[in-house]
Ligand code: AMP
């Protein structure tokens with residue numbers, strides 16, 4: 001099977017590795033890709049915001065499956081254009097990607113499907129905004145209704161900051177604060193069936209001890225030894241299956257990856273957000289643990305054929321640490337040389353914001369690379385990830401030193 005994967009981040013590098021490892025994948029094309037991905041696949045230039053360009057590339061390559069990594073082409077309807085041309089596509093339609101593209105839409109689906117989530121109001125007028133803020137009180141949670149490249153959500157105790165953000169958004173969802181650990185749990189969907197993956201935890205803040213600004217994610221680990229043992233079944237029953245059924249009943253079936261961001265509160269599990277694509281960096285810990293061949297899995301999802309598929313996992317732990325450019329996330333300094341590292345045992349180096357200049361590797365984005373360590377437990381996986389990441393040389397770059405630390409200590413104690 002010839003496959004085209006759209007995207008260029010660490011998530012796509014991990015997906016590319018998984019697809020390539022499946023013997024059913026005869027040719028792997030990635031667009032636009034990055035220099036790390038170029039080592040394992042053929043890369044092509046592509047403007048991912050141009051649906052016709054995605055279709056033309058898929059047709060000229062004669063691929064049998066397109067996998068769309070990032071949210072922007074999904075929300076733009078790239079999957080609709082590909083499917084209309086008869087190409088099997090892993091990624092939701094524009095209508096189904098609204099689960100990520102509009103917070104208000106996602107709330108409506110959850111309400112109709114009976115999925116537990118924070119109480120909320122959708123507002124446009126200042127008077128509505130102020131009364132919503134006051135009805136919930138601090139901490140205030142204010143979410144831009146639309147896609148905002150990770151900048152749409154403000155959680156603050158400062159009412160004036162909450163109000164200012166709400167007024168800057170146009171349409172805004174204001175919701176109840178959810179207290180409790182957050183996890184990410186993904187479902188692979190074929191429009192009718194959904195296969196729940198193992199959970200992962202992401203670290204969103206830039207600095208150790210969850211300090212500093214929110215980022216796209218600074219690290220992740222899986223499995224979660226501290227999480228309730230039935231978390232996968234519970235999320236399937238309360239969240240993934242009802243949402244997939246609701247989307248099908250509305251005539252807009254969800255085909256692709258349904259990302260549930262959950263808070264485990266004292267009143268039970270609640271949805272914080274949905275995304276319509278694999279998470280980054282969670283994918284860099286999940287794909288190395290997944291035994292089920294990925295190309296066949298995503299093809300079956302794209303062709304409504306998951307009835308008899310079960311996911312299998314390696315009984316190993318994976319920890320990913322992200323290397324970020326100086327100044328990330330506000331104003332990353334890019335264009336600096338990266339001294340490549342020798343790959344160490346049981347680690348994988350994923351490229352994200354890297355590029356090539358005159359034959360050498362340079363940084364080209366905020367999140368530059370990530371390193372996944374794999375081991376028998378979180379402690380050994382962490383050790384490997386940190387030992388490898390410390391060998392990558394990029395001036396001013398930084399990474400968190402506490403990814404999976406608390407979970408690995410608790411695992412040792414138990
Ligand atoms: P998002 O950009 O939607 O991933 O949200 C960013 C972060 O805001 C989440 O990972 C949470 O840490 C936080 N957040 C979002 N909604 C809530 C909520 N209702 N209660 C507490 N924290 C929240």
Ligand code: GLY
Nearest residue numbers: 202217279280281
């Ligand atoms: N890791 C968070 C995200 O992919 O949105």
